Amino acid sequence: MKRTKKNRGIRELKSRYGYLFTTHWIFGIVVFFALPLVQSIIFSFSKIEIIGGGVNIHLVGLENYKQILFSDPDYETWISGSLTSYLYSLPLIILLSMALALILNQKFKGRLFFRALYFLPVIISTGAVMNLIFTTTGTDMANMGVSEAYSANMVSVDDIVNLLDIQGEVANYITVTISKIFDLVWSCGIQIVLFLAGLQSVPATLFEASRVEGATKWEEFWFITFPMLSRVTLLVAVFTMVELITSERTTLIKRVYAMMRTGNYDETSAMMWFYFLICGAIMAFLIFLYNRFLMKRWE
Amino acid sequence: MNYQMDAVAERKLRRVQKKGLHLFYSLFRLVILLSIGFIIIYPLIYTVVTSLQSRYAFLNSTRVWIPTEFAIAENYIAAFTSMDYLRSLWSTCKNELLSAALEIASCALVAYGLARFEFKWKKLYIGILFFTILVPDMMVLIPRMLNYSHLDFFGIGGLFQKLTGIDLRPNIIDTPWAFWLPSFFGVGLRSGILIYIYMQFFKGLPQELEEAAWVDGAGPLRTFLSIALPSSGVVILTVTVFAMIWHWNDSLLSGMYLSNSFPLARQVARLPETLGSKYHIILSARDPQGIGYLMAGCVLFIVPMLVVYMIVQRWFIESIDRVGITG
Numbered sequence: 001m002k003r004t005k006k007n008r009g010i011r012e013l014k015s016r017y018g019y020l021f022t023t024h025w026i027f028g029i030v031v032f033f034a035l036p037l038v039q040s041i042i043f044s045f046s047k048i049e050i051i052g053g054g055v056n057i058h059l060v061g062l063e064n065y066k067q068i069l070f071s072d073p074d075y076e077t078w079i080s081g082s083l084t085s086y087l088y089s090l091p092l093i094i095l096l097s098m099a100l101a102l103i104l105n106q107k108f109k110g111r112l113f114f115r116a117l118y119f120l121p122v123i124i125s126t127g128a129v130m131n132l133i134f135t136t137t138g139t140d141m142a143n144m145g146v147s148e149a150y151s152a153n154m155v156s157v158d159d160i161v162n163l164l165d166i167q168g169e170v171a172n173y174i175t176v177t178i179s180k181i182f183d184l185v186w187s188c189g190i191q192i193v194l195f196l197a198g199l200q201s202v203p204a205t206l207f208e209a210s211r212v213e214g215a216t217k218w219e220e221f222w223f224i225t226f227p228m229l230s231r232v233t234l235l236v237a238v239f240t241m242v243e244l245i246t247s248e249r250t251t252l253i254k255r256v257y258a259m260m261r262t263g264n265y266d267e268t269s270a271m272m273w274f275y276f277l278i279c280g281a282i283m284a285f286l287i288f289l290y291n292r293f294l295m296k297r298w299e
Numbered sequence: 300m301n302y303q304m305d306a307v308a309e310r311k312l313r314r315v316q317k318k319g320l321h322l323f324y325s326l327f328r329l330v331i332l333l334s335i336g337f338i339i340i341y342p343l344i345y346t347v348v349t350s351l352q353s354r355y356a357f358l359n360s361t362r363v364w365i366p367t368e369f370a371i372a373e374n375y376i377a378a379f380t381s382m383d384y385l386r387s388l389w390s391t392c393k394n395e396l397l398s399a400a401l402e403i404a405s406c407a408l409v410a411y412g413l414a415r416f417e418f419k420w421k422k423l424y425i426g427i428l429f430f431t432i433l434v435p436d437m438m439v440l441i442p443r444m445l446n447y448s449h450l451d452f453f454g455i456g457g458l459f460q461k462l463t464g465i466d467l468r469p470n471i472i473d474t475p476w477a478f479w480l481p482s483f484f485g486v487g488l489r490s491g492i493l494i495y496i497y498m499q500f501f502k503g504l505p506q507e508l509e510e511a512a513w514v515d516g517a518g519p520l521r522t523f524l525s526i527a528l529p530s531s532g533v534v535i536l537t538v539t540v541f542a543m544i545w546h547w548n549d550s551l552l553s554g555m556y557l558s559n560s561f562p563l564a565r566q567v568a569r570l571p572e573t574l575g576s577k578y579h580i581i582l583s584a585r586d587p588q589g590i591g592y593l594m595a596g597c598v599l600f601i602v603p604m605l606v607v608y609m610i611v612q613r614w615f616i617e618s619i620d621r622v623g624i625t626g
Contacts, residue, residue, distance in 0.1 A: 011417070018412050018421065022424060024409075024485060025486070028481060028483075028485050028486040029427060029431070029484075031452060031453075035442070036443045037438060039442035039445075043441065103331065106328075112616060114332050114336065117336050117339060124548075129567050129600050132570070133342050133346055181338060185335055185338045186338075186339070200619075200622070242435055257437075260441060261554070261555075
């Protein structure tokens with residue numbers, strides 16, 4: 001016994017320390033994450049009664065799901081509403097934050113000021129206060145504080161779209177984007193921070209080499225920066241997706257919380273699981289596409 | 300001779316062109332930065348200005364930006380009292396900020412374990428980590444809440460109660476423990492992301508010093524505390540800022556776990572209702588009556604975090620450059 005203990009290599013010793021550092025976390029994962037997750041699946045398939053201190057659960061199969069899908073008139077509208085807004089915003093947020101991070105990563109006068117300014121949404125945007133500010137000033141912001149008579153004389157987005165003869169979905173997309181610009185910029189805070197941190201990990205030697213070879217900035221971006229950022233982009237995408245689908249500003253989530261507070265646990269669980277599964281499927285599909293077509297090319 | 304002259308002229312021309320292009324690009328960048336900066340600053344200025352004005356000024360649409368009829372005291376006192384500010388602030392500190400501190404410490408441990416040591420189940424652990432990032436908190440909210448009213452680990456307490464009739468399972472709803480416990484175990488509010496940020500940093504930290512400490516006979520905890528931690532101030536700052544902000548802004552968990560002492564975020568979220576019932580006004584988007592109160596409440600909510608941000612901002616911005624997230 002003693003001999004084996006002595007002969008144990010540093011590697012095995014270290015592997016034990018690995019477990020040592022993570023035990024509490026695994027314990028927490030089981031108690032506060034895995035078990036509740038399983039419980040909430042069970043809840044979604046059952047009817048729940050709260051009696052005294054205890055919870056009475058009896059399984060009813062798919063009834064909750066039938067209820068929300070076929071009897072609830074609003075649920076499907078909410079789902080499609082949040083899904084469209086999520087698919088609209090996701091690529092824009094990623095592109096915008098990547099572009100802003102690239103700009104903020106350059107060296108120029110006033111860089112610190114702009115960085116401080118652009119990190120401001122990180123502080124405020126996650127909160128209830130944003131909800132409040134945006135709903136109370138929302139109408140005002142769409143007009144940008146300009147009175148109607150004034151703005152009628154200015155060139156509006158619709159005019160430009162008409163002028164360029166863009167039609168159908170694309171035109172719609174542009175108009176929606178412009179009208180949601182506040183929302184979009186304000187959702188970019190943490191993404192910019194993540195991208196900036198990611199940009200630092202691109203080795204400078206690569207840029208030096210490319211400069212010696214005479215690459216243009218454009219080529220540098222496409223062949224060095226963008227591929228090197230690919231994993232950060234994935235992280236940002238996942239983070240943004242989760243943020244978007246759980247944002248308290250979507251009608252579905254608002255409703256779900258309201259129902260939760262009134263104690264309607266079974267149907268709420270079913271609602272959330274169905275929503276999450278659909279979003280998860282889309283997420284998985286996007287990640288698959290990304291891995292398949294972009295990451296492969298770089299590896 | 301002529302040829303040489305041409306070459307010189309050409310070089311000069313190219314230099315001028317390059318300079319011009321650079322100038323143009325700088326201008327372009329400035330315009331973009333300023334216009335998007337405006338989008339960021341606009342709602343904030345709007346909020347502050349509105350919070351200073353009286354309701355009559357709000358009706359006057361010719362003046363938007365410069366407040367003329369002040370009602371600072373009225374607005375802020377109304378917001379301050381309706382939010383029960385001091386008690387809510389205390390509640391935020393106790394429930395949210397303390398659990399943020401616990402989270403910062405415990406996530407560092409986990410991340411160090413995952414980044415530094417090789418072990419058999421590491422891949423599985425990292426998979427779990429990503430899974431926790433992917434699954435939104437709200438999925439586990441209801442069962443968690445129900446479990447908290449009879450806190451139990453693996454049904455041991457329940458079994459004990461069945462056998463002896465003594466209920467050992469404490470009810471931690473409405474106590475700070477509902478926030479502290481998950482944070483302590485590294486599964487608090489968005490812990491996954493925090494662990495991930497830590498992990499990326501620890502991976503990039505040079506290993507030599509730690510190896511030396513090993514050779515000198517320092518244990519793993521000691522190595523972590525006195526070698527790894529002191530050189531990771533950058534990442535600790537980043538994580539601290541994130542954890543504090545997320546906790547400060549959290550109105551979801553506190554809405555579920557607390558029923559009588561609300562933290563600030565919750566108070567701000569329900570401020571329209573509180574104001575409505577207190578002053579008998581209905582708050583709508585364009586209703587001038589309570590909007591000054593409402594915006595004053597928002598300012599009161601933002602200001603503490605803003606002050607903290609102003610203080611750490613310089614280091615935070617620099618630290619972003621050095622954390623280095625590789626994904």
